[in-house]
Amino acid sequence: MIDLQAIFGSDGSLAELIPGYQPRSAQIEMAEKIADAIANQRHLMAEAGTGTGKTFAYLAPAILSGKKVIISTGTKNLQDQLFNKDLPLLRKAAIQPFKAALLKGRSNYLCTYRLNNALSSTLGFSREEADALSKIKSWGKRTQTGDTGEMSELAEADPVWAQATSTTDNCLGQDCPDIAGCFLAKARKQAQESDILVVNHHLLCADWSIREGGFGELLPKAEVVIIDEAHQLAETASNFLGITVGSRQLSELAQDSLMEYFKDATDLPALRTAAEDLEHESRDLRLAFGIELRKGDWQEIERNPKISGGLAAAQQQLQVLAEQLEYASVKTKALEACFKRAQELLTQFKMLTETSGGAWIRWFETHKKSVTFSRTPLDIAGEFQAFMHQHTATWVFTSATLSVAGKFEHFAGNLGLTDADSISWPSPFDYAGQSLFYHPKGLPQPNDSGFIAGIMEFVLPVLEASRGRAFLLFTSHRALKEAETWLRDKIAYPVLVQGSYPKAVLLERFKTAGNAILLGTASFWEGVDVKGEALSCVVIDKLPFSSPGDPVLKARMAALEQQGRNPFFEHQLPAAVIALRQGVGRLIRDFTDRGVLMVCDPRLLKRAYGQCFLDSVPPMRRTRDIADVIAFFGEETPK
Template sequence: MTDPDDIGALLGADGPFARELPNFAPRPAQQEMAHAVQHAIAECETLIAEAGTGTGKTYAYLVPAMLSGERVIVSTGTKALQDQLFFRDIPKVRSVLGARLKTALLKGRANYLCLYRLDQTVREGSSMERSQAAQLASIRAWSARTRRGDRMELAEVPEDSPLWVRVTSTPENCLGVECPFYDDCHVVTARREAQEADLVVVNHHLLFADLALKQEGFGEILPGAQAFILDEAHQIPELAGQFFSQSISARQLTELAQDALAECNGVTGAMGLVLEPVEALQEAVRKFRLAIDTLPTRGPFHELLRRDGVSSSLRDLSEVLAALTDALASQAERSRGLMNVHERAAHLSERLDRVAETSSEQDVRWYELFPRGFALHATPLDLAAPLRAMRERTHAAWIHTSATLSVAGQFDHFARQLGLDDPQTLSLESPFDYARQALCYMPDGLPDPAMRDYTDRVIDATLPVLEASNGRAFLLFTSHRALRRAADLLTDRVPWPLFVQGSAPRHQLLEDFRASGHGVLLGAASFWEGVDVAGEALSVVMIDKLPFAAPDDPVLQARLESLEQAGINPFMGWQVPSAVIALKQGAGRLIRDVHDRGVLVLCDPRLTTKGYGKLFLNSLPPMPRTRDIGEVQRFFERPQAGVAAVSS
């Protein structure tokens, strides 16, 4: 094997990657990052590596990871990226390096077929409607031939089918070693493979479930790793908030009720004892949801308790859940299933009391409303301390990488959120020639974004750009209300096909957009990142406003108040840096390849009228800026010509 000390040469012009992989382009930034990752693993260091689009960061961390001889966990933002890493990138790198190591792909348990739950669902299946019965038949046929049991394999049953909830397990309803199907369990098999592997690919949700809460059962599933590599690391602060929260939802309570009844089948006399408290719980959940129906969709807990009748509804809910727990306690010894639902009921009862009654200065208590349900949460104000403790327990290297971690070249905001004290940092510019490939257009004369007609004016300013580019655009919005208004305004005014978020699944919209060649896609939050459309199909990205977090977020409100009390300006110390990183993600959709060309349209006038606007502009790739629509038109008339720099 090539000397691992010379990792730059492996990825260089004369190295095996250049020889063996078609279209591999040696990049100095990739080699520099590979050296930094190699050093961090060897020295057990903490590294923050921002790698601009096109750096080739995946190989920059996979090569040193595979050559390290250590057990490495790679965690990424989504299941789609996990699959891409495991099925595409890792086999290529392993083949080129000739590396003999075991690799494993591990997802959260909801991604794997549960044979026990499938068996239960088949037994209850006679009352199913026709479409669900057909899906169940597909799942049964697939269950006989699948080795991994990964839902991803069965494309004919939609990802959002309600049937998946019934044939997969949760930490609460899993029977563990006493399950009659334990020996064939897909979750157990996947975890065993992960425990034995040298390189494991997980996603951030699973990583935190295991490291932060150990909530998934079976003990720790990622033991003994010497290095954790977090790709798409900009997502970590928000996800960490979810995993260090205590939460209880209507869905958990109704699933408990349904499962309690299902487990009573075949146990003599159990139904007679359990049916009444189950029905009381279902009614208490319904009444509590009704009591909070007119509240905003989320808010602080004290607002909830101010409403007439809410405190008494919450007390009733707590009492009937305790009564169900008692009823199940009397039956728990009669079957493993009944013991499991009793343990769940006791756990949920304790959690409801803690979230509803325990007020602490360290936590923010808040609620969320859904069309048919609710969730109550207690989220830590400061995530730095639990994250730091979690990392220290592992005694491992921690490598955080993404294209968007810095604010005007500084990593302070990201490091502070994660409690990273004195990390190694590395900032690598994209190899793309933004001066030639891109143009930033900032339309003149737009009103303050708070004005009622702002979206109408944004669309008026964007239409000439779309005419110059002949469609081929992403229009990104900071709110769904603005997105819907823009869709209404454009429907009769443009000749190109419109693809509007919400009208079809995300992957379907993207496929149709790519295939259309001249489409205009309107998206909100989920289209700002993780979307890759290389080539001419995407030549314009328009962003309507600076993406400041919603002011109605109760956790954000409490964090900002806490910063203010600590003497830190919450706007400049938190809101601006977070919005800068989000803007960089949205702008990053435009240039995905050395051959791409396009125009970034930034509509928000605060970029030039407010002092903090410079922070945003200085954090974007170095592309020329203009206020002249004529420059945009000339840019599209010169397919391969350079773009002259123009003052803003």
């Protein structure tokens, strides 16, 4: 029997290491439950409210089990935090010696082969790109891990990284001249040898999807798999089980082929022409969709001859390039790799264009400079079950938001879990004492054209009472922009807007200002942790139902309807409840936090389903009167 009290108890090892440590009964219970699940090989869904301390509650029994454990987190940041902060602390607590490793997707590791190729290429880079590449080169000499996240001088989204990282398509693998010093190969080897391996959902799903071959090829075989932020898994899995290809991949292939042509194949002018033509076709394909950024279903492509013609022309040109590359592939490994990429892309485009209905949803999305085409599974439950059965591991799913009105059906149904135990621990925070839920009377209807201006009239006095210190969370970018314009000259506190700076910079400014108002959409609804007074108010514009125009949602709803089921209650409503719970979860992050939650959607009380949202949020004191909000902030101890 594992002695968890020796770690979590008031005289335990964590108490010695963490100043002011207080044992939390829910944390110990959760750790015990997970230890039982591992010992008895029972799958478990464990919901733990904010403040339970769930990370240590699963890490400790995972380490003490002595088994090989994979832990998957929602984001790379969480992965880094777990590996660089939480695991070292437990190592200090000396609960048991263990080997830990961190593994990310291949695009997170410096590829020295491609970097050197780019640096020696005769194909001109701009001065900025050349500067960035030489910065990468000098960092590449210092780094131990090759993890691109270490290099703060260059933004993660900088397109130049594509020249210094690899993809499955362009990696030369065992044939690579740099294989001995390859950072990715090293990280994968460490992953194979570790007891506790920390990955993220993208990598877990990439391993599972057809692209990287079967499970176990990339990630080592594990006896226990713990999924943190498990509410995100179905969405990530759905993306990975599908296919997404687009004009950007076509133009990257064209550019890489050109680079190899200039290096080793200048005697094959037809290769150059084919690559340049593909580059043009991919640009024309994007232009055929017009400038608007949007998503649409496949019928729209089929109905529009300009778009369907552009897609066919791009595919045809890809075929031409593939033929030229096949001819050139005998010259070098790199040209052979380009040929394989072209073949793979041809297969993916074929799968996309030749699929019809059934188990797949086909759709497109336009981005600023590219367009992507996707084939998404209608549901992933069957596939996920096959994945779990293929591996005899014990699976633990945890998150602060798995249930809807106390039930796990939605989460379990999405992943097809039929034989998993479930348990929930509420947050240990005193929500009734620490918070207030404000829902004013007289709010406009969400479909009114003046909805945002209307709700902002109610929001302004709240922001004055809270003296800034607020997150305004919106369900659409358009609503955010409208609110920003409305608010600018009406409030004296600093207003920060998503998109104006990278997320981490905005959050840092928000915390430092201490009286700022931050306007954000989806990415600020979850995974954001601002403890203390800087965040004392969260305002939510609408109940976060997914956009009814989303092609994937539309198809999933139609499929449920065809089965005689209720798509609203079985799919749309539970997903919106989970999203709202995440947004609400930004407010109270600690035992000493205080704050007001304001929800501006009148459907909360006017529609019967509103009760499902109310039953799912923490037990806050509720009011419809602004005077209570003013009084709440008036009770604050002046600093």
